[in-house]
Amino acid sequence: xxxxxxxxxxxxxxxxxxxxxxxxxxVIGLRAVTPEDxxxxxxxxxxxxxxxKASGGKxxxxxxxxxxxxxxxxAMTGQGSIPGLQAAxxxxxxxxxxxxxANPLDxxxxxxxxxxxxYAGPTSLAEQIQAAFPTARVVKxxxxxxAAVMVDPGLVKGPHDLFIAGNDAAAKAQVSAIxxxxxxxxxxxxxxxxxxxxxxxxxxxxxxxxxTSGSAMHNMHVARG
Amino acid sequence: xxxxxxxxxxxxxxxxxxxxxxxxxxVIGLRAVTPEDxxxxxxxxxxxxxxxKASGGKxxxxxxxxxxxxxxxxAMTGQGSIPGLQAAxxxxxxxxxxxxxANPLDxxxxxxxxxxxxYAGPTSLAEQIQAAFPTARVVKxxxxxxAAVMVDPGLVKGPHDLFIAGNDAAAKAQVSAIxxxxxxxxxxxxxxxxxxxxxxxxxxxxxxxxxTSGSAMHNMHVARG
Numbered sequence: 001x002x003x004x005x006x007x008x009x010x011x012x013x014x015x016x017x018x019x020x021x022x023x024x025x026x027v028i029g030l031r032a033v034t035p036e037d038x039x040x041x042x043x044x045x046x047x048x049x050x051x052x053k054a055s056g057g058k059x060x061x062x063x064x065x066x067x068x069x070x071x072x073x074x075a076m077t078g079q080g081s082i083p084g085l086q087a088a089x090x091x092x093x094x095x096x097x098x099x100x101x102a103n104p105l106d107x108x109x110x111x112x113x114x115x116x117x118x119y120a121g122p123t124s125l126a127e128q129i130q131a132a133f134p135t136a137r138v139v140k141x142x143x144x145x146x147a148a149v150m151v152d153p154g155l156v157k158g159p160h161d162l163f164i165a166g167n168d169a170a171a172k173a174q175v176s177a178i179x180x181x182x183x184x185x186x187x188x189x190x191x192x193x194x195x196x197x198x199x200x201x202x203x204x205x206x207x208x209x210x211x212t213s214g215s216a217m218h219n220m221h222v223a224r225g
Numbered sequence: 226x227x228x229x230x231x232x233x234x235x236x237x238x239x240x241x242x243x244x245x246x247x248x249x250x251x252v253i254g255l256r257a258v259t260p261e262d263x264x265x266x267x268x269x270x271x272x273x274x275x276x277x278k279a280s281g282g283k284x285x286x287x288x289x290x291x292x293x294x295x296x297x298x299x300a301m302t303g304q305g306s307i308p309g310l311q312a313a314x315x316x317x318x319x320x321x322x323x324x325x326x327a328n329p330l331d332x333x334x335x336x337x338x339x340x341x342x343x344y345a346g347p348t349s350l351a352e353q354i355q356a357a358f359p360t361a362r363v364v365k366x367x368x369x370x371x372a373a374v375m376v377d378p379g380l381v382k383g384p385h386d387l388f389i390a391g392n393d394a395a396a397k398a399q400v401s402a403i404x405x406x407x408x409x410x411x412x413x414x415x416x417x418x419x420x421x422x423x424x425x426x427x428x429x430x431x432x433x434x435x436x437t438s439g440s441a442m443h444n445m446h447v448a449r450g
Contacts (some may be wrong), residue, residue: 109347114422122334150331160448163430188431191437195289198430201240205388205423206416212416217450222434223385225442 003067006062006084009170011042011147018151020057020095022181027058031087042054044147049219066092071099071174072136078104078116078125081223082132088150092141097171100126100176100196101142101150103203112207115200125197139166139175140196146216153183153219160219161186163202167197188222206221227314229254229294231309233289235269236326238276243376243412247406252283254290256312268302269372291317296324296399297361303329303341307357318361324368324403325351325421326375328428337432340425344404346445351421355359355392364391364400366420369431371441378408378444385444386411388427390420413447 001024005012012028020028028048030037035108038049038059045051048059066072066088081102084094095102104125105113119125126140142150149155153162162184166172176187190198202220209214227250230237237253239240253273255262255381263274263284270276273284291313293295301309310318319325329350330338344350351365367375374380378387391397401412404409415423425446435441 002303023315063231098241106346112395112419112422114347115426116348117342120340121335121342122339156448156450157450186435189437190433193436194337198338198343198433201340201426201429204426208415208420208423209413212414213449214418215450220373221448223381223383223446223448224438225440 001025002068002070003073004065005073005075005110006065006088007075007080008048008059009042009075011082012073013042014147014151014180015073015075015101016057017055018182020055027060027065027068029060029062029088031062031084033059033061039152039186042144044080062088063092069096071097071178073099074103074129075101078119079104082222085129085133090133093133095135096132097174098129099142099175100129100138100200103149103200105203112204112211114204120201124194124196124200126165126200130193137168137171138167138193139164139168139171140193140199141179142144142174144199144202145219149217149219151182151186155217156219159186160221161188163188163190163195163199164194165190165193165199167192190197226250226299226350227293227295228288228424229292230298230300231290231313232300233273233284234300236375237298238270238371238410240269240298240300240326241282242280243407245280247307249367252285253289254285254292254313256287256309258270258284258286259401264335279379280349286315288317294321295321296403298326301328303327303344306354310354310358315358318358321362322399323354323358323363324367324400325354325363325365328368328425329364330428337436344425347423349419349421351390352418355418361397362391362393363418364389364393364396365418365424366400366404369427370378371426372443374442374444375405377412380418380442383446385446388413388415388420388424390415390418390427391422392417411446
């Protein structure tokens, strides 16, 4: 499948590597693709010029990545997501599955980050993306775990859950199929895109479990009666 | 043990009933104890006059309940917590373990509720309670599950976790002992009171799991690598 990943940090590189290994035709999209952009350090990851050499992966503009993908992944920052999708171009998103992996975290006061005020009340980043691009088929997914766990759930022991939310059942089925190809066995469908409020708000406890245990290799499992 | 429960809704009545069954000397505290207060409907619970008849429990003022308890439980609403604790009186809280079960939920826009803006950023209700009453030994606990599950964790199958956070290790040990007396086997210590940001922010997904499944009998378990 042709997949366009928007964003070039650790989440983007990790998802791109796994999807390429599974045989998909993947490109990473950046706002600008200058030698400086390719050389600069990336959040939780190597410079993209090094990633390209090591993986054979391609880096193009956001618009080119969005045009390339039948399925798109938003792996930009919370702050950068809507501007980046606007730069990619609404027409390039039309009718496509857009997996929103981003978290609306405010790091302005250092650690721990907290939810950006504009997405912490009766809305969420994913809902605002869906509202800004109404013909995209937004599915919130993969935002509640470390990048390594997204593509290798076996790094966490025992049953644990991938949470998804979105308005389009067929889009959620396609995202679930991708998740199963990564090894996910337990997928919890939180209903329409409003469910993203729940998964985005998992970040404060995710960060806290990380800082108190020293390990990012953890995830939640919903136990039921 | 002498326990004062501040608040008279379903959480207060459920905790009071279990603690009384375990042999503790429990009172419920209300802002005012008039015949009207005792007769009015309570959130997720019966009027307190009915609860008193059925359980033999006592209802007194917030100040009297706080004076009575060696251990106090804040089971008031998020909005009512700090005003209610002020009404109970700072002197009555001095040096005591104060278990904060409250959630800062804003229901002003109906369902689903969201975190009150003043507690959704780089703080939490429990931190603000600790700041307002610095000599109280605040432990955030029991706020991430339905009242019935708080006192009977066996209502949810498989391992699942009680999250606690607080600045005082001895206070957390005392709360953990109470939790174990309710049947809790898995207690996750999230460190100092800042950890309450994580557990208060679990409410959006808790509510979502409830509305999408139709059952409140669920809880999270942290799976680790």
